[in-house]
Amino acid sequence: MFTGIIQAIGQVKIKTTHKKGVVFTFLSVDLDFDTVAIGDSIAVSGVCLTVIDLDSDGFKADVSQETLDCSILGDLSVGNNVNLEKSLRINQGIDGHIVSGHVDxxxxxxxxxxxxxxxxxxxxxxxxxxxxxxxxxxxxxxxxxxxxxxxxxxxxxxxxxxxxxxxxxxxxxxxxxxxxxxxxxxxxxxxxxxxxx
The missing domain is CATH 2.40.30.20 (Elongation Factor Tu (Ef-tu); domain 3)
Structure with a gap:
């Protein structure tokens, strides 16, 4: 769950295409990854993605063909900027509105x-x-x-x-x-x- 309040702008660092989708590596020096763990969700330009690998200034996410078909993620190239938001925590207030990260x-x-x-x-x-x-x-x-x-x-x-x-x-x-x-x-x-x- 998200709020639609963007926490940082990130960038596509690596895009690796495979038969069933894409693995992206996103870089962001402005997003605080200290509270992020593998398996957590991060919204990337509105699409809820699961963190599969992580370091101090970026993360990897696997994107299925279904998600590529209904969003703009498939159009992203290395160097493109993206909006980033970490998932909502129970003790957080909601400044935007309730956002699922499931693009329509x-x-x-x-x-x-x-x-x-x-x-x-x-x-x-x-x-x-x-x-x-x-x-x-x-x-x-x-x-x-x-x-x-x-x-x-x-x-x-x-x-x-x-x-x-x-x-x-x-x-x-x-x-x-x-x-x-x-x-x-x-x-x-x-x-x-x-x-x-």
Whole structure:
């Protein structure tokens, strides 16, 4: 479980492809690995990955083909930056919203506009995700907890304040870029409950 509050930016150090997926080595001098153990979860640009090896400034994670197919992790190359968040501990407060790290799909940046000191992004998603996205509801974009300003057909917009922009990889986003999307967990569970009445 995560909050969508990014703790550090990391970088892809090594990408090793095999028949059933990819093993990544991620490097981050800013993430505190003292409290991380092999088997722990770390969200990488919104995707929950299990630590399979660890050192003082990075970790390895095995990524299945299923995860590569439904996220942007398969598009990552050595040198690319990623958002990192360690899993939520019981004694921690939740500053963002409840995030599972199970990406629901991809979105595409269709507009980027500076508004004062903030940046407004418009992101298109598949029609299958639209029903889970609500105006003023929560959404996760590349692991970052954000508020939906509005949704029009299959395009929603978010306003990103300067601190969030500079503390995450969102600062690098441009029109045409593809992002990981996780919709609100409560909306997903409510649908499941209603469909099984």
């Amino acid at each position: 799909g991809r979105g595409e940046v269709v507009d980027k506009v500076t508004e004062g000191k903030s940046t407004r992004f418009k992101i298109s998603v598949s029609q299958s995700l639209v029903k889970y996205i609500a105006r003023k509801g929560s959404i996760t974009v590349n692991g970052v907890s954000l508020t939906v300003n509005n949704i029009n057909e299959n395009v929603f917009d978010i306003n990103v304040v300067p601190h969030t922009l500079m503390a995450t990889t969102l600062v690098q986003l441009n029109i045409g870029d593809v992002v990981n999307i996780e919709v609100d967990m409560i909306a997903r569970h409510l649908e499941q409950l209603l469909n099984n009445k």
